[in-house]
Amino acid sequence: MTFIELQNxxxxxxxxxxxxxxxxILYRNPVIVFGGxxxxxxxxxTNEESMQNMFQIHRQTQMRQPQIELYVEFEDIEADExxxxxxxxxxxxxxxxxxxSECEEDFEATYEAGDEDEDGDVGVxxxxxxVVVHPxxxxxxxxxxxxxxxxxxxxxxxxFLEYANIGVADPEDGEFRIxxxxxxxxxxxxxxxxxxxxRGVDYNVxxxxxxxxxxxxxxxxxxxxxxxxxxxxxxxxxWEIRRYNGRHTCTMGTILQDHSKLxxxxxxxxxxPLVESDPSIKVKxxxxxxxxxxxxxxxxxxxxxxxxxxxxxVFGGWEDSYQALAWWLSVMTQKMPGSIVQIETRPLYNGxxxxxxxxxxxxxxxxxxxxxxxxxxxxxxx
Numbered sequence: 141m142t143f144i145e146l147q148n149x150x151x152x153x154x155x156x157x158x159x160x161x162x163x164x165i166l167y168r169n170p171v172i173v174f175g176g177x178x179x180x181x182x183x184x185x186t187n188e189e190s191m192q193n194m195f196q197i198h199r200q201t202q203m204r205q206p207q208i209e210l211y212v213e214f215e216d217i218e219a220d221e222x223x224x225x226x227x228x229x230x231x232x233x234x235x236x237x238x239x240x241s242e243c244e245e246d247f248e249a250t251y252e253a254g255d256e257d258e259d260g261d262v263g264v265x266x267x268x269x270x271v272v273v274h275p276x277x278x279x280x281x282x283x284x285x286x287x288x289x290x291x292x293x294x295x296x297x298x299x300f301l302e303y304a305n306i307g308v309a310d311p312e313d314g315e316f317r318i319x320x321x322x323x324x325x326x327x328x329x330x331x332x333x334x335x336x337x338x339r340g341v342d343y344n345v346x347x348x349x350x351x352x353x354x355x356x357x358x359x360x361x362x363x364x365x366x367x368x369x370x371x372x373x374x375x376x377x378x379w380e381i382r383r384y385n386g387r388h389t390c391t392m393g394t395i396l397q398d399h400s401k402l403x404x405x406x407x408x409x410x411x412x413p414l415v416e417s418d419p420s421i422k423v424k425x426x427x428x429x430x431x432x433x434x435x436x437x438x439x440x441x442x443x444x445x446x447x448x449x450x451x452x453x454v455f456g457g458w459e460d461s462y463q464a465l466a467w468w469l470s471v472m473t474q475k476m477p478g479s480i481v482q483i484e485t486r487p488l489y490n491g492x493x494x495x496x497x498x499x500x501x502x503x504x505x506x507x508x509x510x511x512x513x514x515x516x517x518x519x520x521x522x
Contacts, residue, residue: 143188150212160214167194168209170201178204185210203417314338315387316368322379328353328370333401337434341366341388342400353379357388364390397437402430404442408450410434415450423447462501469506478509 141149147162154160165185170178185191198208316335322328332355336343343366347354350372357366369383407430414421414429426443430436438446456464469481485499 141191143185143191146185146191150210151214154214159217161217162212163215164213166211168211169194169197170205316381316384318381318384320381321373321376322370325350325353325370325372325379328379330406332368332370333406336401337399337406337436339388340399341390343368357390359390364388366390398439398442399434399436402434402436402438404446404449407438407442407446408453411446412450412454415447416454419451419455421447465504469504472506472508476509478512479507480509480512481506 146165150162150165151160167183167185169181169183171181183190183194185194194208198205314335316331322331332343332353342358343355344358344360345353345355347369352369352371354369355367357364360367365385366388367383367385368381370379371382372378373380407426410433411421411426411429414426423440423443426447427438427440430438430443452458469483473479473481482505484502484504486502488495488498488500
């Protein structure tokens, strides 16, 4: 959706016979502060960039604020302005009709749609639709000569064809292949780890360097010759599988409840959507989710630690929360004058000597001003 389309859509939503145009759009921007609280800021929507920023904010906060709230002001359109707009539209249509007639022959000579490629798939060009785009001005436009000589086949071809399926294993059997490329070392290790977990096998790392990752099956040389080596190709700025011996020919000797490669980082990434929607999710629910996704049952301790790591990734860790605490209390007292905040700290000792300039937080008390006023009306308790 463009900014013009947004304005037109808002005008069409007004069910009346009076012609109007949008004069201003204000977005109620939700800002998540410490503790998960939401504050709203006013954000003017004036152009394409600010509209896209609004959509980006909504995608990030839609779990907390599912609706986009706008304050829109309209203004009536006079009859003279309507006629002027119609004249401009007529000018635009005439200009584009002339432009289309001039370049139609050259366009057909360089652009052939509907041909099939060698594999029998219909070419990309067959899906292209002719879209009429109205110009921003009503004056005639001179088409530069080079536009009549454009090679549209080259322009519509993928820019990096060799990276079309980067990081994807063979779709038929899910096995790695020599030459498969990945965007980073992290993605290579994650792919190998996921492959190992899903097949119930394991490996030992023989080389883990910034430029190389080399691993072998745990039973290598004893009935299984599985190994894989990936290296950074600096000319391509990507990682590539350089050596691979094919699928495993072994299985785990015993059925285990957990897997050594099913670490906390892997599980934390898997349960992240659950933590985002419900930070108070129970540990037992995490164990059940891991069991359904990976077919392994992790321990209660591992599930609890994984939950804490996932919460830290989504909402920030203890250190980040502590840094934000002083700011949050300061904002609270500014927004609600009369509120009381008391912070109690203790000294830090280095042996028997007290450290200079360092205190340890012991406890914090705060009370909102409305609560303080209401307290005198409460009944006395013994």
